[in-house]
Amino acid sequence: MILYPAIDLKDGQAVRLLKGDMDKTTVFNDDPAAQARAFQDAGCQWLHLVDLNGAFEGQPVNGAAVEKILAETTVPAQLGGGIRDMATIEMWLARGIARVILGTVAVEDPDLVRAAAKAFPGQVAVGLDAREGRVATRGWAEETDLMVTDLARSFEDAGVAAIIYTDINRDGAMQGPNVAATADLARATTIPVIASGGVSSLSDLVALRDTGVIAGAISGRALYDGALDLAAALAALTR
Template sequence: MIILPAIDIRQGKCVRLYQGVFEKSSVVAESPVITAKSFEKAGAKFIHVVDLDGALEGEVVNLKAIENIIKATKVPIELGGGIRNIKTVDKLINIGVKRVILGTAALKDREFTKKAVKEYGNSIAVGIDAKSGYVAVDGWLSVSEVNYIEFAKVMEDIGINNIILTDISKDGTLNGPNFEMLKELNSSVRCNITASGGIKDLDDLVKLSEMNIYGAIVGKAIYSNKVDLKKAVKSIEVR
């Protein structure tokens, strides 16, 4: 399993949300670049980046900050937030984003999702943000009537090989991830599953690794010193 430290960008700064509520965001670092370089130094093999302003606006907003991260480090990044058309995907791939995460667009625009997968294959991932088992969209501001398992199966049929599952109720809480939801999804599709939301300590990461989860996104636990990224990477890698 790989550990993906998280950088959520809002107004150019690193922030963390609590249960997806933008009004409850708090700045955890001024510079995304300095933060990314610290993750690289700690041994991160991948960095998870979200453009929170983009998720709300429906288009990538913090492109300069994203470019700066890519230029400053050698660690590949995956990016989500506001990616709604193939032109944006083209631009992000061209500036060096390793994996582009589709969220709202994957649910609302199936043809675009198919085209993106056809063009870029495994460089396209889908983020499934779930609330009470149903897919949330538009920066988590609205919840669809689509079950997260059903949606994952549709994405798998399209050709998606990487799915990031976030239980919104767990996000930013440090209460542990939704292991049952992750277990159900992991057994329902053949895609690589990345766990996101609520991871609080090394024990959570060990348990996810034992469940054969592909990746784990860790944000607040790193920023609040609950998880030492360097130690966690070494510990999980030797398992």
């Protein structure tokens, strides 16, 4: 199972939100590229980047910060937030992003997801963010009646590289991930599932790993707060 350290970008800074609320922001680093280098130096295999402003505005906002991270690191990075058309997908992949994450458009324009996954094999992931099992879009500001499992299954034949599943009520709350719901989703689809939201300790990671069906986990606040030691976590996941 791969651990993805998260760098959430808001106004050019590395931050964390509480349960997706842009008004409940904690700034952890004024230099996101320095944070990315620190994660890389600790041995991470991937970086998980989110343009929070972009998620709300529907277009890239923190592009300069993302490009600086790409310039100063060598590990692959996946990026979500504000990626809602083919031109933006092509732009980020051309600039060195290894994998784009499509969230809102997975609901609003699933044909774009299919076209992108076909055009860029292995480089398109779907971000499914949910409250009580129902998908939320547009920076988690809008809720739908779509169930996560149903939407995931609809992309079974699309060639999507991964599904990143976020339990919004767990995100940034340091309450542990929703292991059962994430494992259920992973068992319901053949697409690799990456857990996000609430990963706050080594025991959380071990619980996700021990399901045997979850491909990866994203952690942010716990790494910044020191509740989770990245080097120790990486060592545990490679045993």
